[in-house]
Amino acid sequence: MGVIRLGRVELRVMDLERSVDYYTRIIGLEETGRSEGRVYLKAWDEYDHHSIILQQADSAGMDHFGFKVERLEDLDELEKKAEYFGVFTNRISYGTRLGEGQAVRLELPTGHFVELYHEIEHLGTPMGTLNPHPFPEPETLRGIAPHRLDHVLLTGDDVETVTRFFIEALDFRQSEKIMTVDGEMMIGSFLFKTNTAHDVAFIKGPDAKLHHAAFFVDNWYDVLKAADILTRNEVPIEVTPTRHGISRGETVYFFDPSGNRNEAFANGYMTYADFPTITWTEDKIGQGIFYHRRALIESFQKALT
């Protein structure tokens, strides 16, 4: 019941065609539709009509992100829980997003917009569901070819309240948190609803900003392949392949043509309902984020869209 996954992210991009080229040829998503200044994309291992929507805009950033919910009636229930928490909600009409039904839109305490939706066209994968091969024809894959959208990391001023909202209204749990050294303030929060290390995360910073959207790749060699492809295509890499302390995942960070940060992310531990929240103290955050470098880098804190 409730949220089943981070289903989609709508990104604002400043040159739509150049961005479509980037997200299809270099990231390797498939274009599945266009409508009203928006291009819809999905990864090869995703079944639904889209997981990324590119929106032509004057500035980069994230318009909103969306969670797919299990049942249609979850929309009503979660809407009520959100309102009870004190969050403003409204309804997005059937068909506003290509291939989708109605959605509940709400504004997080950090100023980000979230949509909850249930109905979305099911396109399936190239492998089909009858005696399928495990992968598509290699020739049909392009670029990094991630399996799926994995998570978003956002910035906001009140990390504690947004964490409480996810736990109380959307039934998420917290896998990791970053605390100031005096233990007084939560400055990072990693939240999960699936069994992954996080589906959405927040770090203290300006409200309503996107830090990065992450795509899932299978393993450490695929992180290397991603980095190799990025260099060949002259895509700016911000953080070369490394491991996260937080989540234990393997990673490379880079930027789309509008400056939205992307991540190719592999592995990461599994979480369950009884996962004990891991605590990082701010003085160790360098090692928590970049396990090998053991220090933050300036752009990683400052480049937000």
Next chain:
Amino acid sequence: MGVIRLGRVELRVMDLERSVDYYTRIIGLEETGRSEGRVYLKAWDEYDHHSIILQQADSAGMDHFGFKVERLEDLDELEKKAEYFGVFTNRISYGTRLGEGQAVRLELPTGHFVELYHEIEHLGTPMGTLNPHPFPEPETLRGIAPHRLDHVLLTGDDVETVTRFFIEALDFRQSEKIMTVDGEMMIGSFLFKTNTAHDVAFIKGPDAKLHHAAFFVDNWYDVLKAADILTRNEVPIEVTPTRHGISRGETVYFFDPSGNRNEAFANGYMTYADFPTITWTEDKIGQGIFYHRRALIESFQKALT
């Protein structure tokens, strides 16, 4: 709510000390306790007191397997649902299993015993939960060193009814099924409650038998390392490293000293509540199970405990 994971498997072994040596030194589990002819073991990445119980017995096999549930009241609710389905249940007293509270025991339509439990001592991992390293000290790891127990595959006569039981009483979903070519009979069923490819699976065969218990390793290199360690220790390998069509996972199969089949399993796709069940027809089962060999092997069907 409800089942959060396959929490433990109690295996019958014929030479307890030799089995403890195998499961600690070659598999690489940690012994966490002993009581009444049983030895309790956990993997390094598991938090609870145990995930494997070895029971001294006259014949190999699986005594029962257990699901950890999220809340204490889930025991009552799932007990009622199981009884409503027509399954016999009874209660296992507090403390019958070392470090555990009360459990609900039920007998599946395939003759296997399942226990549902909530209370279990939390031992934690060697990394701790404060600014943790992603892994334990390398020197403390032994053998294959899987992250955790992953799934069990069992045999039984009535695959359809046991599938229905998991879906209706325990809120599982079916990721894949194997059907006779005429489409009349379900002869394989893969069921998930987490986001993995399966938490428990059944194939048609004699009731109450164990096909294998699987441990999760991180990647294809760790499958190779597992196979290398097995050869060095002269452990019989039944199926050398390969890929599954079903689940897409990477695998190696081998036997414990009593003849219970083990698997080291990596990757496999993610499932969600809206995952469409994949169908295999019996004529393609060879490719489904051993993607590279594309044929079954006799022992794989016959060696059951």
Next chain:
Amino acid sequence: MGVIRLGRVELRVMDLERSVDYYTRIIGLEETGRSEGRVYLKAWDEYDHHSIILQQADSAGMDHFGFKVERLEDLDELEKKAEYFGVFTNRISYGTRLGEGQAVRLELPTGHFVELYHEIEHLGTPMGTLNPHPFPEPETLRGIAPHRLDHVLLTGDDVETVTRFFIEALDFRQSEKIMTVDGEMMIGSFLFKTNTAHDVAFIKGPDAKLHHAAFFVDNWYDVLKAADILTRNEVPIEVTPTRHGISRGETVYFFDPSGNRNEAFANGYMTYADFPTITWTEDKIGQGIFYHRRALIESFQKALT
């Protein structure tokens, strides 16, 4: 001075176009020329005009294999050493092979033909030699996409004499040998001139037969990718991914459309001039060849072309 590498193998194939399709689309070689019923192919990481020649023939097998030598005058010197050893030689005229100069052809004590050549057209790689990327454009790679031809394994009756020929006439060394348990007879011999585990090897069997030709892939994930591609293309896999005891390499074996055995081979230890010959006794040959299975398989001994 002398032999610098296994430069090429000419394979007899029974359906030339089907074989070209296999070697270009599934193995992923590039066609570089055609002449007189022959098709010339190279791997992307090779500089010379060809490393595989496919010859339309009535039966499968190996026409000959060739070593590239460092200097033109090595042809004369090695020809003399071969004749001194007692081996029959003759000259292949300039231009008999597309893009090549003259060659010295000789018949091994096992009945196989070897050609020594120096002059061959240099085609280069797609990366070029000025500020090159490490790899070609991913879109230009097809199939398994090995880096290069690696080695051949041949059968013959007199393994000892052919070993002596390689050591005495061609300045090879022996990395490993398989001896009967009584130590009386050499039944396997692995020979190197480069720093690899072997460039050519012989096992006891019928004279003048090919056991397999091996292509080099980078790592264990590429062995998996090779096996996945083979299954998708319904190419018969004889031995699914595993490790060799001999050479320590990672491997998968399969057959071309004519029944010539191919191998995708990764890693393997490095050898040097002072490498001590490793000895295997016949009773351990199963583990030596298939480290995980620890037993031979019948086809591996019998399927020769």
Next chain:
Amino acid sequence: MGVIRLGRVELRVMDLERSVDYYTRIIGLEETGRSEGRVYLKAWDEYDHHSIILQQADSAGMDHFGFKVERLEDLDELEKKAEYFGVFTNRISYGTRLGEGQAVRLELPTGHFVELYHEIEHLGTPMGTLNPHPFPEPETLRGIAPHRLDHVLLTGDDVETVTRFFIEALDFRQSEKIMTVDGEMMIGSFLFKTNTAHDVAFIKGPDAKLHHAAFFVDNWYDVLKAADILTRNEVPIEVTPTRHGISRGETVYFFDPSGNRNEAFANGYMTYADFPTITWTEDKIGQGIFYHRRALIESFQKALT
């Protein structure tokens, strides 16, 4: 004939016991002997008595490096060629290095000392040479556990002359070179005698300095494992896991307790006698050295010992 490999490097370290701890526990070499303020070490996959000598000293750096030659008479021949080139040589007496015979010592045009030696005690590997396992008992491996010493990179003023010396006197070849943009001056030179991408390399800088000594690890996962181990042991990592453009290898750079730079290096292409020298122009050197970052880092140019 001639040089068969980079056989050993003698490093100056400022705290011998701390360095021995680092090279044995974190790098994972084995201590094989001690004599006169020196500790001798070998990697598990090396046969000779030592490949690293640690020398207690007042400053960090490289005392000398050594090439093992194939035959005793190579010492005389290479000594003559070196003197003919104009390089000063002298003899190191039998037994000066533990377990070794006589050596020829010469001073390179860059001020570095090289020793040529043939006789060295053969200790063998833990696997032995009779029906060996491919690897030692896992429990006996510690830390990064590289297979062997791979190469050294040195700085010097006259890169062209030292390159000419290696080619003319020691029969090396050049795999890659870095040229100023005007093509006038060689500022980097990568030289090989084996089939690896380089056995020794020079970049323009102060004479007689060590840039780094590299150890060979098997693959990209082992580079990750190396980086994980370095962080756990709080060893300073200078360059986190990435790919080289030059050599195509996978790498991580870090420092020993005295500040000598080490590298864990995997893969890299194969070279042969006919390998065409790859040219880099200085403006592309960032991409050549750090393929993903595409820029140098200051410490990489300045931290020399």
